[in-house]
Amino acid sequence: MRKKNSAPTMKDVALEAGVALGTVSKVINGIPVGESYRLRVEDAIRKLDYHVNSYAQGLKASRTYTAALLIPNTSNPFFAELVYHINTALLKRKYRMLLCTTDYDSRMEQEYVNIAKQNKVDGIIGLTYNPNLQVEENIPFVSIDRSMGSHIPCVACDNFAGGQMAVEKLADLGCRSIAFLRVGSSLDSEPNKRKAGFENGCLARGLSFSEKILDDDEPLSKFEHFFQEHLSDGRLEFDGLFCVTDFLAYQMIKILKKMGLRVPEDVQVIGFDGVRAFGDGDYFCSTIVQPVRDIAEMCVDLLLQENMATKPPLVCLPVTYAYGGTTKEEAEL
Amino acid sequence: MRKKNSAPTMKDVALEAGVALGTVSKVINGIPVGESYRLRVEDAIRKLDYHVNSYAQGLKASRTYTAALLIPNTSNPFFAELVYHINTALLKRKYRMLLCTTDYDSRMEQEYVNIAKQNKVDGIIGLTYNPNLQVEENIPFVSIDRSMGSHIPCVACDNFAGGQMAVEKLADLGCRSIAFLRVGSSLDSEPNKRKAGFENGCLARGLSFSEKILDDDEPLSKFEHFFQEHLSDGRLEFDGLFCVTDFLAYQMIKILKKMGLRVPEDVQVIGFDGVRAFGDGDYFCSTIVQPVRDIAEMCVDLLLQENMATKPPLVCLPVTYAYGGTTKEEAEL
DNA sequence: TTGTATGCGTTATCAT
DNA sequence: ATGATAACGCATACAA
Numbered sequence: 001m002r003k004k005n006s007a008p009t010m011k012d013v014a015l016e017a018g019v020a021l022g023t024v025s026k027v028i029n030g031i032p033v034g035e036s037y038r039l040r041v042e043d044a045i046r047k048l049d050y051h052v053n054s055y056a057q058g059l060k061a062s063r064t065y066t067a068a069l070l071i072p073n074t075s076n077p078f079f080a081e082l083v084y085h086i087n088t089a090l091l092k093r094k095y096r097m098l099l100c101t102t103d104y105d106s107r108m109e110q111e112y113v114n115i116a117k118q119n120k121v122d123g124i125i126g127l128t129y130n131p132n133l134q135v136e137e138n139i140p141f142v143s144i145d146r147s148m149g150s151h152i153p154c155v156a157c158d159n160f161a162g163g164q165m166a167v168e169k170l171a172d173l174g175c176r177s178i179a180f181l182r183v184g185s186s187l188d189s190e191p192n193k194r195k196a197g198f199e200n201g202c203l204a205r206g207l208s209f210s211e212k213i214l215d216d217d218e219p220l221s222k223f224e225h226f227f228q229e230h231l232s233d234g235r236l237e238f239d240g241l242f243c244v245t246d247f248l249a250y251q252m253i254k255i256l257k258k259m260g261l262r263v264p265e266d267v268q269v270i271g272f273d274g275v276r277a278f279g280d281g282d283y284f285c286s287t288i289v290q291p292v293r294d295i296a297e298m299c300v301d302l303l304l305q306e307n308m309a310t311k312p313p314l315v316c317l318p319v320t321y322a323y324g325g326t327t328k329e330e331a332e333l
Numbered sequence: 334m335r336k337k338n339s340a341p342t343m344k345d346v347a348l349e350a351g352v353a354l355g356t357v358s359k360v361i362n363g364i365p366v367g368e369s370y371r372l373r374v375e376d377a378i379r380k381l382d383y384h385v386n387s388y389a390q391g392l393k394a395s396r397t398y399t400a401a402l403l404i405p406n407t408s409n410p411f412f413a414e415l416v417y418h419i420n421t422a423l424l425k426r427k428y429r430m431l432l433c434t435t436d437y438d439s440r441m442e443q444e445y446v447n448i449a450k451q452n453k454v455d456g457i458i459g460l461t462y463n464p465n466l467q468v469e470e471n472i473p474f475v476s477i478d479r480s481m482g483s484h485i486p487c488v489a490c491d492n493f494a495g496g497q498m499a500v501e502k503l504a505d506l507g508c509r510s511i512a513f514l515r516v517g518s519s520l521d522s523e524p525n526k527r528k529a530g531f532e533n534g535c536l537a538r539g540l541s542f543s544e545k546i547l548d549d550d551e552p553l554s555k556f557e558h559f560f561q562e563h564l565s566d567g568r569l570e571f572d573g574l575f576c577v578t579d580f581l582a583y584q585m586i587k588i589l590k591k592m593g594l595r596v597p598e599d600v601q602v603i604g605f606d607g608v609r610a611f612g613d614g615d616y617f618c619s620t621i622v623q624p625v626r627d628i629a630e631m632c633v634d635l636l637l638q639e640n641m642a643t644k645p646p647l648v649c650l651p652v653t654y655a656y657g658g659t660t661k662e663e664a665e666l
Numbered sequence: 667t668t669g670t671a672t673g674c675g676t677t678a679t680c681a682t
Numbered sequence: 683a684t685g686a687t688a689a690c691g692c693a694t695a696c697a698a
Binding site: 342362 | 693
């Protein structure tokens with residue numbers, strides 16, 4: 001009779017099957033054993049409903065088949081989508097995912113890295129904002145959207161090309177003057193290249209442009225002031241607006257409408273990320289779409305790739321454009 | 334000198350501090366030891382940047398401080414919110430969360446339960462759809478939105494009251510006839526009580542009502558047919574619409590607008606869940622709000638509560654109403 | 667109060 | 683090919 005209240009172990013299986021412990025281990029790990037032995041062991045496993053204890057396994061192998069994902073939250077739909085696809089990609093590789101929501105808190109980010117630092121997880125994928133995050137060299141780490149040194153691969157979409165693409169689209173749709181709006185982190189990160197791409201695009205097309213950039217702690221109403229300043233005779237001085245995220249675009253559209261301006265008639269708006277309502281509903285605005293799924297798979301590939309030498313320092317994945325109702329697409333027909 | 338390429342262990346710490354292994358263990362677990370010993374051990378821990386190996390710990394204690402969350406995905410914003418709050422609640426209790434996205438797949442749900450069945454996780458919180466899910470009695474399990482037998486606690490919002498509340502609101506706002514729309518799972522689950530609450534509310538207020546319920550695999554266009562059937566002289570026969578989720582409401586509003594009907598002028602719409610754009614933006618519609626955070630915390634409380642005897646079979650948490658632009662709130666003023 | 671020895675479940679090395 | 687045994691890192695009962 002088995003110890004009550006406790007899961008069966010290999011020993012129990014060996015006993016049940018009448019074979020040695022080592023034989024059971026071999027069967028489980030696919031190492032060839034005599035046919036009759038194998039069958040007896042397999043029967044016993046089924047009979048006892050035995051499952052290997054992955055913690056004992058991990059202890060032995062210092063390999064846990066678990067990866068940690070550091071991300072601010074899952075409420076933001078872009079993050080939520082990322083979590084989903086990374087989880088799926090890990091699952092395909094037989095990996096499990098420890099979710100670590102950091103709430104943009106540098107302390108929590110470091111805390112989680114520490115937790116993972118030893119052999120508790122096999123690797124970490126992190127979308128973090130802590131500029132001083134200490135990551136050990138000996139644990140695989142892949143960063144999303146922020147370069148953390150050449151020994152840590154960074155995966156992002158092609159933010160620069162995305163900025164250019166937004167300008168191209170707006171120009172093609174008839175815009176003559178475009179404004180760029182951004183809020184947030186002074187931290188040096190890949191998404192900042194959206195601005196560079198925007199400027200580059202405007203210069204290339206000979207478009208006039210203006211920019212308004214807010215700090216994280218400034219109120220959104222400053223954008224309203226910005227709009228007001230650029231208002232003459234009830235018309236905006238620019239007819240195109242590129243917002244650094246869909247969320248910002250969404251908020252700006254609300255303000256614009258409140259001011260009596262029409263989107264896209266008076267001003268066309270393009271956002272960034274490709275977020276959709278309810279995950280698979282409509283886009284909130286015309287937008288530059290990040291290839292979230294590809295980003296997720298690339299992260300996992302890089303994380304689990306053994307050969308450090310072939311890990312690139314920065315991978316940029318191509319973006320696409322999607323119409324979301326805030327641009328004058330009809331003009332193209 | 335330490336073994337290279339491997340994390341320090343208690344043994345290393347003991348060596349460094351010049352004390353016995355057991356002493357280190359005691360320091361770490363807060364068991365009183367001599368002051369001078371403690372200090373030496375703590376110094377050594379800092380010096381070596383030692384962290385306990387939670388897998389060895391788990392193996393020893395058959396307690397892993399890890400809980401699994403089974404959920405279809407994180408793309409759906411309601412699920413995303415749930416994930417976030419459950420993660421946060423677990424964290425508060427020093428627990429880690431293994432995220433298991435099941436994609437509504439019964440096989441995956443069972444698979445994950447099996448993985449967790451032994452002592453790999455200390456408990457499971459599940460929002461699942463597999464009617465035959467086999468859950469062992471000896472592993473703590475808490476179900477969300479679906480009752481799985483009296484030995485498994487179920488946490489949900491007060492769906493019945495929510496259905497009633499929707500009717501009350503619509504009636505108060507002037508509706509004379511209300512339609513109820515639902516899509517999905519024939520599976521017996523708590524959210525089905527929204528319909529019961531709706532009917533009960535209509536009866537109590539003496540309102541006429543109609544209902545249209547679709548299977549998961551039926552096209553949404555059937556709702557459009559439903560609307561058309563109830564159209565006479567370009568006006569709908571009902572002036573209130575209660576949709577079983579915000580997502581459905583969102584989709585219905587699109588259809589209604591396409592048909593030239595105005596919301597809320599021609600028909601007022603109330604959804605269910607309390608989902609907001611971008612996690613903390615506007616509500617998509619006027620809605621019955623689920624107390625997601627309370628649900629999350631209740632799940633974790635129940636999961637980690639040792640005393641099985643006091644675990645209630647079903648916990649219903651109160652809902653609230655929120656205005657989201659699809660009802661004629663002005664009428665109240 | 668401190669140190670030693672044993673076992674948790676698994677895998678791998680070694681004789682058989 | 684199979685079976686016994688040591689070792690992974692930690693906690694604890696027990697001995698000093």
